[in-house]
Amino acid sequence: PPGLARQLADDLNPSQREAATAADGYNLILAGPGSGKTRVITYRVAWLIGRRVPSESILLATFTRRAAREMVGRLGGLVGNEAGRVWAGTFHHVGNRLLRRAARELGFQANFTILDGEDQTDLIRLAMDDGGLASKNKLAPKPSQVQHLISFAVNTRKTLEDVVAETAGDMIEWTDEIRRVADAYAARKLASNCMDYDDLLVLWLKLLDEHPARLAEQGKMFRHILVDEMQDTNALQIEVVEKIAAAGEGNLTAVGDDAQSIYRFRGADYDNILKFPERHAGSRIFRLDVNYRSTPQIVALTQASIARNQSGFPKELVSARPDGLKPVVVAVADVYEEAALVCQQILETRDRGIPLAEMAVLYRNHYDSVVLQGELLARNIPYNVRSGIRFFEQAHVKDVLAFLRVVLNPRDEASWRRLLLLLPGIGPAKAGAVYQRLAAGGDPFSAVAAAETMATVPPKSRGLFAAFVNDLNLIRATDPENRPAAAIQAVLAGGYPATVRQRYDKPDNRIKDVEQFAVLAAKYESLERLVADLMLAGDLYGVESSGGEEPQDLLVLSSVHQAKGLEWSHVFVIRLVDDGFPNRRAVDEPGGEEEERRIFYVAVSRAKNELMLSYPSTVSRGGYGPTTFSTPSRFITEVDPELYERAELEHEFDVLDVERELRKSLEGQADGKKAT
Numbered sequence: 001p002p003g004l005a006r007q008l009a010d011d012l013n014p015s016q017r018e019a020a021t022a023a024d025g026y027n028l029i030l031a032g033p034g035s036g037k038t039r040v041i042t043y044r045v046a047w048l049i050g051r052r053v054p055s056e057s058i059l060l061a062t063f064t065r066r067a068a069r070e071m072v073g074r075l076g077g078l079v080g081n082e083a084g085r086v087w088a089g090t091f092h093h094v095g096n097r098l099l100r101r102a103a104r105e106l107g108f109q110a111n112f113t114i115l116d117g118e119d120q121t122d123l124i125r126l127a128m129d130d131g132g133l134a135s136k137n138k139l140a141p142k143p144s145q146v147q148h149l150i151s152f153a154v155n156t157r158k159t160l161e162d163v164v165a166e167t168a169g170d171m172i173e174w175t176d177e178i179r180r181v182a183d184a185y186a187a188r189k190l191a192s193n194c195m196d197y198d199d200l201l202v203l204w205l206k207l208l209d210e211h212p213a214r215l216a217e218q219g220k221m222f223r224h225i226l227v228d229e230m231q232d233t234n235a236l237q238i239e240v241v242e243k244i245a246a247a248g249e250g251n252l253t254a255v256g257d258d259a260q261s262i263y264r265f266r267g268a269d270y271d272n273i274l275k276f277p278e279r280h281a282g283s284r285i286f287r288l289d290v291n292y293r294s295t296p297q298i299v300a301l302t303q304a305s306i307a308r309n310q311s312g313f314p315k316e317l318v319s320a321r322p323d324g325l326k327p328v329v330v331a332v333a334d335v336y337e338e339a340a341l342v343c344q345q346i347l348e349t350r351d352r353g354i355p356l357a358e359m360a361v362l363y364r365n366h367y368d369s370v371v372l373q374g375e376l377l378a379r380n381i382p383y384n385v386r387s388g389i390r391f392f393e394q395a396h397v398k399d400v401l402a403f404l405r406v407v408l409n410p411r412d413e414a415s416w417r418r419l420l421l422l423l424p425g426i427g428p429a430k431a432g433a434v435y436q437r438l439a440a441g442g443d444p445f446s447a448v449a450a451a452e453t454m455a456t457v458p459p460k461s462r463g464l465f466a467a468f469v470n471d472l473n474l475i476r477a478t479d480p481e482n483r484p485a486a487a488i489q490a491v492l493a494g495g496y497p498a499t500v501r502q503r504y505d506k507p508d509n510r511i512k513d514v515e516q517f518a519v520l521a522a523k524y525e526s527l528e529r530l531v532a533d534l535m536l537a538g539d540l541y542g543v544e545s546s547g548g549e550e551p552q553d554l555l556v557l558s559s560v561h562q563a564k565g566l567e568w569s570h571v572f573v574i575r576l577v578d579d580g581f582p583n584r585r586a587v588d589e590p591g592g593e594e595e596e597r598r599i600f601y602v603a604v605s606r607a608k609n610e611l612m613l614s615y616p617s618t619v620s621r622g623g624y625g626p627t628t629f630s631t632p633s634r635f636i637t638e639v640d641p642e643l644y645e646r647a648e649l650e651h652e653f654d655v656l657d658v659e660r661e662l663r664k665s666l667e668g669q670a671d672g673k674k675a676t
């Protein structure tokens, strides 16, 4: 189409255009932040569609669901409705969709449900009891540690035994038990027709390995595969896409920046991107060296910082933008003054006409934001925490999800347990016994109403149990599979609101949340889609946290990890002290300091126009505990001081009544955490 050709010419520079219109085959685009990598693959998809490649034969793998949505939105502007037919999403989303069609070949049912982190730990705890690794033994690894070991092994394609030996030396004596627990956990998932996040990839790969017809089918299905943020994919994800590409037409375009690889703890390895040319003889490499995002001053600082890393692939990066202000470095007395300073700067910037949504505060650890949140509340600055508790992780939302999940997959053990534990008088052991009864026959829903099941319920809980069974029947009578909103309404009409009032604080807010959940669910015509979206993205159409109508213009608070790929006009990076950023534990590990420096690099390269780096001279852990003197981050002191401006604080800052607000906000957060 002529319009598209014009846009390819107008919106891309020559090297971007060359990459976007590269010939079929294996292509790697390796370039620094802000150089247009994401723009280039979006345009490449448009270009492919313009060349009559059917949009449903294109797989576009992104790092988050939100990134996929944004790219599809841009794509819509270029190619119209065709954009919606592209397979765009995270590896987990795509895996989920593909596995639904093939679940039976793997011993699962198509209505399998997905386990979140908490469900996983619960099932691993049960598996530990089954597997003889008593969860009560104080010396034994904890369920969350076992979970991490299992997950790390599958994501790095190593054996569990090797991972235990490498990453957890002191647990080596537990190797056999950990193996038994892993097996028991896998059996439990199979029996309850549930998959955890890793299974969506592992089982996808298994399907490709063991069912040649499926491999051939997917090779045909995905004629072109494109991967954004390739540096943070792990061995498992790469194996999946490369296998499909090899089985099909061999068209794979990967985009990334090894210097922005920051997910080592999840098994990502930037070598995966650097070895791409080795793995694919004849592949083409494209480099982009113009940064369109940041001013020359910001680019100069980011480049000077990353140059301190020994490993990595050196890349040129020149700003295309006019001169701006140098980044500002400020020392403040303590975390309260830091919060006050950041708030004051934000308000001044807003007064100059910059919307709050164009500003972000970034930090290394989630708890670094707590004091700032207190100050923002005290000053009525609306904000959105991207790294906070996700909508579905709140206890009451998880409860409602558990109702929906058992309707969808009547064998879902984690959800049955959750629902049973809501009933007074039923503890973990009783819940286990009741679940055993439900699982024993073929149909948990007829079993749940049976007299023998009632007999396992403690007498004083029987009345409520009968009411619960009645609620379940009413929910199931609403045609929930096709009308998920009606099912949520039925939950609200039953005994659940009374449970909320008994068990949780702020019950009215929670019930309002559930009502809001029903409103959002009304956009879905399939319960399975609704539940999968929530479990995989943690949000529905961008709604992240509770609270009804949110004002539009929100400041963004985010961990650096959650900020990758994004950009804001004004960026504040806080808590740049040497024990926090870099993280103290990380720098003791081999390669740890370089990983931390890459995280810093990602943080500072998010800024378009202005960048402020701050560090408190005294810190107390998590905002409490003894106060200690801190040194500024090595990431500040190691770069040429010419590259930034040092700001002195001229006056004492008014710290508003943060103590009070902070306490309130902390209580709110602690509830959320405790209750989930």
Ligand code: ATP
Residues within 6 Å of the ligand: 011, 012, 013, 016, 031, 032, 033, 034, 035, 036, 037, 038, 039, 040, 257, 260, 291, 292, 293, 564, 565, 566, 567
């Ligand atoms: P990151 O490594 O942080 O993910 P990236 O390489 O993916 O960055 P993009 O996000 O694609 O970079 O682009 C950065 C910014 O520059 C975006 O705002 C994008 O719209 C803009 N941009 C990219 N290329 C051009 C261009 N040729 N002309 C004008 N603006 C551009």
Ligand code: MG
Residues within 6 Å of the ligand: 037, 038, 039, 565
């Ligand atoms: Mg990008």
